[in-house]
Amino acid sequence: MKTLLLAATLSLVSAAALAAADSGKQLYAVYCTQCHGVAGNGKGINAAQMAVQPRDHTDTKEMSARTDEELFKVIQHGGKSINKSVLMPAWGGNLKDDEIHALVGYLRELCCQKN
Amino acid sequence: MKLRLTLGAAAVLALGVPLAAHADVAGEVKQQCGSCHALDHDYAKAPTHERAERKAPPLDYAGNKFRREWLFSWLQNPVRLRPAGAFPPAHAKPSADGDVVDTATLAKHPVLDAAQAGKVADYLMTLTPFDTLIKAETYQPGTIAQRMGQMNFGKFKGCDGCHQDAPDKGGVSGPELYTAWQRLQPAFISAYIAQPAAWDPHTMMPVGDANTAAVHKLANYLKLIGEKQP
Numbered sequence: 001m002k003t004l005l006l007a008a009t010l011s012l013v014s015a016a017a018l019a020a021a022d023s024g025k026q027l028y029a030v031y032c033t034q035c036h037g038v039a040g041n042g043k044g045i046n047a048a049q050m051a052v053q054p055r056d057h058t059d060t061k062e063m064s065a066r067t068d069e070e071l072f073k074v075i076q077h078g079g080k081s082i083n084k085s086v087l088m089p090a091w092g093g094n095l096k097d098d099e100i101h102a103l104v105g106y107l108r109e110l111c112c113q114k115n
Numbered sequence: 116m117k118l119r120l121t122l123g124a125a126a127v128l129a130l131g132v133p134l135a136a137h138a139d140v141a142g143e144v145k146q147q148c149g150s151c152h153a154l155d156h157d158y159a160k161a162p163t164h165e166r167a168e169r170k171a172p173p174l175d176y177a178g179n180k181f182r183r184e185w186l187f188s189w190l191q192n193p194v195r196l197r198p199a200g201a202f203p204p205a206h207a208k209p210s211a212d213g214d215v216v217d218t219a220t221l222a223k224h225p226v227l228d229a230a231q232a233g234k235v236a237d238y239l240m241t242l243t244p245f246d247t248l249i250k251a252e253t254y255q256p257g258t259i260a261q262r263m264g265q266m267n268f269g270k271f272k273g274c275d276g277c278h279q280d281a282p283d284k285g286g287v288s289g290p291e292l293y294t295a296w297q298r299l300q301p302a303f304i305s306a307y308i309a310q311p312a313a314w315d316p317h318t319m320m321p322v323g324d325a326n327t328a329a330v331h332k333l334a335n336y337l338k339l340i341g342e343k344q345p
Contacts, residue, residue, distance in 0.1 A: 037209070045207045
């Protein structure tokens, strides 16, 4: 019984996580691919003209070196908030906290779930 | 008595003609333009990813945004404003050097003749749901040195990540801004830079932290570069 309940709870949790990841992907397509690329590799259509190159979000090593909190902060407050380029905008005026969490979840998929 | 009646009828007629013409244009615009352009603000209530499905920029607040003269001439000669189209990621194709704009997927805009363009421009100028945002603006056009303006636009605020301030110079996901001054009302420029999400909650432009003085300087830079354009 206990195991059943646990299994049920677990599948609920993963369903919710999946839904969040999906909307993270959609938000990423709208706001981030213009610079970070349709594949998340840091080579979006704007990159060729930019003085500082956008981070490659598929770079497992670099991206694993950052905590979820750090990723949340740079998305909300921009590159300037972590002494990096102003070319990484602050999205806190466009995105709600839960949307930024969804984006962090999607970044984790991009960086670290390669097959 | 008879005279008064005739006068009254004439007044009704005089009022009735432009009203009817106006309703016609509204219907035509809806039919000819509404398949691509939003003409009401309903998109603001949809989930964010509706932005990815837009075929064209919204026109529901056209009367608060454009200069009438610009609309009249652009509708007859619609040169490209967004180097990567209405939703840039949809026109991006991966290459060895990173994503490039797939220009073959960018369609030509419908062209209107002078008579249609005049009617349509007049009609679009009546679409003004955001009068309050425009009235709240304190921007008074002024001057700025080229070098200072360019530093603000680039180095300090990173606008050049997404916008061109000269042909082929700057990012391509936003509309080019070297003709923004010719195209847009000065108060709109200032208001949009300050609060893009107030106009469009799903704008791809980040809501910046620029204070009012900094916003006005950026607007003055767009004036400076725009007035140099032919």
